[in-house]
Amino acid sequence: MQLFETRQAIREAVTAARREGKTIGVVPTMGALHAGHLSLVEACTKACDFTVVTIFVNPTQFGPGEDFDKYPRRLEADLEALAPYGVDAVFAPTNEEMYGPRHSTYVVVEGVTEPWEGACRPGHFRGVTTIVTKLFQIVQPDVAFFGQKDYQQALVVRRMVADLDMPIEIRVCPIVREPDGLALSSRNVYLSADERRQARSLSQSLELAARLVAEGLRDPATIRECMLEQLSQHPDVRVEYVALVDPETMQEVASIDAPVVAAVAAFVGETRLIDNRLLTPAEPSSAGA
Amino acid sequence: MQLFETRQAIREAVTAARREGKTIGVVPTMGALHAGHLSLVEACTKACDFTVVTIFVNPTQFGPGEDFDKYPRRLEADLEALAPYGVDAVFAPTNEEMYGPRHSTYVVVEGVTEPWEGACRPGHFRGVTTIVTKLFQIVQPDVAFFGQKDYQQALVVRRMVADLDMPIEIRVCPIVREPDGLALSSRNVYLSADERRQARSLSQSLELAARLVAEGLRDPATIRECMLEQLSQHPDVRVEYVALVDPETMQEVASIDAPVVAAVAAFVGETRLIDNRLLTPAEPSSAGA
Numbered sequence: 001m002q003l004f005e006t007r008q009a010i011r012e013a014v015t016a017a018r019r020e021g022k023t024i025g026v027v028p029t030m031g032a033l034h035a036g037h038l039s040l041v042e043a044c045t046k047a048c049d050f051t052v053v054t055i056f057v058n059p060t061q062f063g064p065g066e067d068f069d070k071y072p073r074r075l076e077a078d079l080e081a082l083a084p085y086g087v088d089a090v091f092a093p094t095n096e097e098m099y100g101p102r103h104s105t106y107v108v109v110e111g112v113t114e115p116w117e118g119a120c121r122p123g124h125f126r127g128v129t130t131i132v133t134k135l136f137q138i139v140q141p142d143v144a145f146f147g148q149k150d151y152q153q154a155l156v157v158r159r160m161v162a163d164l165d166m167p168i169e170i171r172v173c174p175i176v177r178e179p180d181g182l183a184l185s186s187r188n189v190y191l192s193a194d195e196r197r198q199a200r201s202l203s204q205s206l207e208l209a210a211r212l213v214a215e216g217l218r219d220p221a222t223i224r225e226c227m228l229e230q231l232s233q234h235p236d237v238r239v240e241y242v243a244l245v246d247p248e249t250m251q252e253v254a255s256i257d258a259p260v261v262a263a264v265a266a267f268v269g270e271t272r273l274i275d276n277r278l279l280t281p282a283e284p285s286s287a288g289a
Numbered sequence: 290m291q292l293f294e295t296r297q298a299i300r301e302a303v304t305a306a307r308r309e310g311k312t313i314g315v316v317p318t319m320g321a322l323h324a325g326h327l328s329l330v331e332a333c334t335k336a337c338d339f340t341v342v343t344i345f346v347n348p349t350q351f352g353p354g355e356d357f358d359k360y361p362r363r364l365e366a367d368l369e370a371l372a373p374y375g376v377d378a379v380f381a382p383t384n385e386e387m388y389g390p391r392h393s394t395y396v397v398v399e400g401v402t403e404p405w406e407g408a409c410r411p412g413h414f415r416g417v418t419t420i421v422t423k424l425f426q427i428v429q430p431d432v433a434f435f436g437q438k439d440y441q442q443a444l445v446v447r448r449m450v451a452d453l454d455m456p457i458e459i460r461v462c463p464i465v466r467e468p469d470g471l472a473l474s475s476r477n478v479y480l481s482a483d484e485r486r487q488a489r490s491l492s493q494s495l496e497l498a499a500r501l502v503a504e505g506l507r508d509p510a511t512i513r514e515c516m517l518e519q520l521s522q523h524p525d526v527r528v529e530y531v532a533l534v535d536p537e538t539m540q541e542v543a544s545i546d547a548p549v550v551a552a553v554a555a556f557v558g559e560t561r562l563i564d565n566r567l568l569t570p571a572e573p574s575s576a577g578a
Binding site for chain 2: 137138162165
């Protein structure tokens with residue numbers, strides 16, 4: 001596993017691999033790697049001949065007042081975590097390498113970026129699509145891997161790749177959870193022990209929603225109310241949104257007749273967490289039809 | 290020379306060429322080809338092993354009230370014009386092929402897009418950078434050729450390619466002119482005989498500016514006044530802008546101590562024309578130093 005810090009060096013390594021006929025896979029990350037990231041890495045090494053993991057805390061996807069400065073950076077530990085996986089290349093550039101002083105180009109996806117994370121974090125998705133485009137242009141992968149935990153992000157990236165005709169397959173891998181259900185996130189390290197306990201409420205509210213839908217509830221407003229009530233029992237949990245949305249458009253659904261995504265964002269203390277789950281309605285019983 | 294109408298078909302042709310070790314060049318056009326385009330095609334076939342000419346009247350770079358509907362479309366004549374040049378592939382897709390019903394992604398360059406053409410034609414450069422990105426992703430060229438007649442456009446594309454790390458070399462080729470100086474443009478066909486005579490004033494005003502700078506004038510305001518007076522002598526010429534700008538930033542210069550670009554945009558009757566010229570100041574004489 002080789003570490004590259006410049007665009008030119010990683011490009012040369014990938015070009016050499018491609019010349020040997022190898023397929024190229026990329027896992028874009030901001031580092032502070034956990035088992036969620038590693039599941040993407042594993043999927044990538046299985047599917048592709050040459051795996052590139054990028055580690056870059058991208059300033060343009062953090063808003064003012066967000067946690068760019070304190071976001072965990074621990075390259076040594078990340079390299080150790082990647083060591084067993086058969087990764088070929090790690091690309092960990094500096095800010096200066098990625099954004100020159102005259103940088104002024106952005107990739108903007110309209111529509112699907114506007115609600116939820118886009119509304120709570122203005123400019124966030126513009127930063128994501130811009131850095132992902134740059135990484136795609138540098139690495140020129142055949143396949144790129146994203147986690148379902150950032151459901152809206154994965155949808156935005158898929159929209160961008162389709163709209164800009166990027167010859168790249170996007171694969172979205174399932175959320176990896178702690179035993180108690182908490183979705184893995186690099187931001188979980190911010191949580192105090194008490195906040196950590198309360199943070200379970202996000203996944204618990206999604207489980208509750210899944211159960212209600214499986215039991216035949218069809219009204220999104222009712223399900224949302226149940227989720228909110230569940231979350232409200234935790235004093236340090238401040239909900240940003242709870243939504244039941246169409247999996248392709250991120251628009252709220254009027255009734256649950258097909259699979260929907262339940263998405264939740266909440267501050268737990270000072271830490272902003274997100275989670276989501278696909279809810280699949282029960283087949284209507286033939287007796288009721 | 291093969292004609293392709295789908296992204297998949299041109300991609301396969303280019304991929305096959307690349308596998309043979311050929312370098313790929315692209316000349317993006319909106320068709321209605323003239324000798325200016327053909328000079329780009331010639332430069333491309335000389336520099337690259339496999340030349341792709343794209344012909345697509347891109348709707349997203351036309352504003353409301355602009356000439357998208359009447360823009361000349363004549364694919365048959367274009368293919369004939371290209372026949373002698375050793376072009377390998379022409380990519381001429383439909384609007385539907387290039388923009389799906391859910392298209393919502395745009396590439397936006399800030400800064401250098403804002404004055405002049407950007408100010409006169411809101412959204413124009415966003416359309417240009419978006420379609421050029423799409424064509425680059427489809428063709429994946431090593432080199433792309435643009436004309437200096439659209440000076441600001443070439444600068445915007447260079448900025449975009451640098452900022453997004455596209456592994457593509459941008460070459461800008463000189464303006465091709467009619468014997469009387471008029472810059473070739475697909476829009477020249479709109480001009481009546483009388484307008485055609487008055488249209489000479491754009492290049493004449495640039496020649497005047499070049500002469501004044503060569504003779505030692507250093508004050509942009511004075512030179513601009515001379516150009517405007519020259520243009521004002523033509524009753525059907527309505528100036529949109531005359532500017533003396535830094536060749537890299539498109540910002541107006543305060544004095545002419547280094548090469549500057551003189552740029553002019555004007556309606557001649559109903560037809561909007563642009564032209565530009567690099568002005569190089571005379572070396573200060575040693576006697577004056």
